[in-house]
Amino acid sequence: MDTHAVQAFVRFGLGRRGAEPAPANPRAWLLDQLRRTAAVPDAAGQQPTTAAALDALRADRRDRPKPGHARTRALFLRDSHLFLSHALTTSLPFRERLTWFWANHFTVSLRQGPVAGLVGPFIAEAIRPHVTGRFGAMLLAVMRHPAMLLYLNNAGSIGPDSPAGRRTGRGLNENLARESLELHTVGRAAGFTQADVTAYARILTGWSIDLRADPPGFRFRPFAHEPGWQTLMGQRIPPGEAGGIAALDFLANHPATHQHLARALVRHFVADVPPAADVAHVAGVLRATGGDLGAAATAIIALQGAWRPETKLRTPLELLVASLRALDVRDAPPPALYALRLLGQPLWAAPQPNGWGDRAADWAAPEAMLRRVDLAYALAGREPRPAEAVAAAALGPRLRPATRTGLAHAGSRREALALLLSSPEFQRR
DSSP, X not given: OOHHHHHIIIIISSOOOTTOOOOSSHHHHHHHHHTOOOOOOOTTSOOOOHHHHHHHHHHHHXXXXXXXXXXXXXXXXXXXXXXXXXXXXXXXXXXXXXXXXXXXXXXOOTTSSSOTTTHHHHIIXXXXXXXXXXXXXXXXHHHHSHHHHHHTTOTTOOOTTSHHHHHHOOOOOOHHHHHIIIIISSOGGXXXXXXXXXXXXXXXXXXXXXXXXXXXXXXXXXXXXXXXXXXXXXXXXXXXXXXXXXXXXXXXXXXXXXXXXXXXXXXXXXXSSXXXXXXXXXXXXXXXXXXXXXXXXXXXXXOGGGGSTTXXXXXXXXXXXXXXXXXXXXXXXXXXXXXXXXXXXXXXXXXXXXXXXXXXXXXXXXXXXXXXXXXXXXXXXXXXXXXXXXXXXXXXXXXXXXXXXXXXXXXXXXXXXXXXHTSHHHHBO
């Protein structure tokens, strides 16, 4: 296995799975994944659905179950197991890494709002189908999804001058509008103002959910929508649901959005400090293609910096999945969620709407690195193969002479495997 094949597995994928065949042409292998799709089925062959999650939420609100017995909690446990097991077995790891990237970009977190049963369907329905499509289509799917509407409190946002606002005295919630501008689309550098946030929040009033419908889901509520035209970053937006769609289209295709997305993509796939030339190139591709995320991913593959080894530190989720794939584990073990909590990255539970950090400095604190060593030792106890065989399959020519020597002199097979999984070259991607 040559260095480019290793880099394709490690930087663009989730780590090599056991001794799976290495691609003869790594770039062609990555490009082929952009043309293919793969759903994540549950045990009955069905994907997690928003309707089922909202049914569970409705039942939990009605029955008020004891802690640990909520239907939404059960859905989270099922969906998280499916998510992790799919990561261990997928033959399209680059597509899966793109799914992770965009799910973090559009963070929905268990730490706020009744979204425990909805994050799995959110990823399945609003993120996964759009990772190689138009950014505008993903943005619309995200902004309509009940998980996002509940997480950032837009489901109850009411126009002050709407019929509902005049009757109840309730008003705007600006959370979704602010995060959509700052994090999801144009970014802080675009220079939007508080007036823009307020106007955008008015545009999004009435974008809510209906738990009583069959099936329950997104609903635009005209009686809660702020009447009248709004001005968003100099763009006049008409009232109504169509006005909200027009606002999203305007933001999705704004040059500042292309720049913001390009910087995030280059940071993820190239370096913690994104090279300005690479950012400009990817932004130009997004601008020229109308926000084609598949074209942007293709441009990332072509960047020379994306093929330089060991410039990125694996996050805890990336490290756990890469370790299990190296050990050829095919089903996510029950302690996986606990391990992610110990490592500081509980699944789907980012502290803030800006998601998990994507730089080494976010994960390289001394205590965090010690916990990575503990994880390596725990995982090493389940592997019967010699560490040298695992190292050759997972790292190939990236294995450093110092690590090779350490493996040869380790006191036991388990210690050798633990050394491998905690080595600098395995910790980095």
